Amino acid sequence: EVQLLESGGGLVQPGGSLRLSCVASGFTFSSYVMSWVRQAPRQGLEWVSTLGRSSGSTFYADSVQGRFTISRDNSKNTLFLQMNSLRAEDTAVYYCAKFRIGAISDFDYWGQGTLVTVSS
Amino acid sequence: EIVLTQSPGTLSLSPGERATLSCRASQSVSSSYLAWYQQKPGQAPRLLIYDTSTRATGISDRFSGSGSGTDFTLTISRLEPEDFAVYYCQHYGSSLWTFGQGTKVEIK
Helix, strand or coil: CCEEEEECCEEECCCCCEEEEEEEECCCHHHCCEEEEEECCCCCEEEEEEECCCCCCEEECCCCCCCEEEEEEHHHCEEEEEECCCCHHHCEEEEEEEECCCCCCCEEEECCCEEEEECC | CCCEEEECCEEEECCCCCEEEEEEEEEEECHHHEEEEEECCCCCCEEEEECCCEECCCCCCCEEEEEEEEEEEEEECCCCHHHCCEEEEEEECCCCEEECCCEEEEEC
């Protein structure tokens, strides 16, 4: 059974940093592209970032480019999102999501999400 | 950048009725790269349809997708109580993944 378990969310002040983790199980983690998607309170889904299988390719939404860094440790089946210079508008539930197939794909499995709140 | 616009914002229907949800892209997209998700309160999204019309594993045949170019549709043939939720369309490209703003299907 595929499982994605996010952690690392919490309350942080504007300008602060936070590192999210997503531990994967039930599939060969190193064989799949992974992404982060967020959802602000009572809002829709917003793609944040995508990372290739061997960390060679990274993609970011304009809203986080230069502030967030996606990475992975295939030996530990873990995806990360380092978030710096956080703003109030970054407040959201952050989901990690697995690509269904290939390098251009939808997301067939999602974690339960971790809440990030940016507030003073 | 492709913008996806979903309509209507809210659909009020009764169990057993047919639901038709629309997703319009700001420019023509490959039919191979359009998906639909269902999200219930407090839950993560669930993949329903990918590549415009292919049901994901374990998804009921009450759900069907169609469309091409800029206009795509998710149809729920007969609404069951568990189908009342928010639905999102998504386009996936080589470096950008875009979601529509969602359609809420509520019980009338």
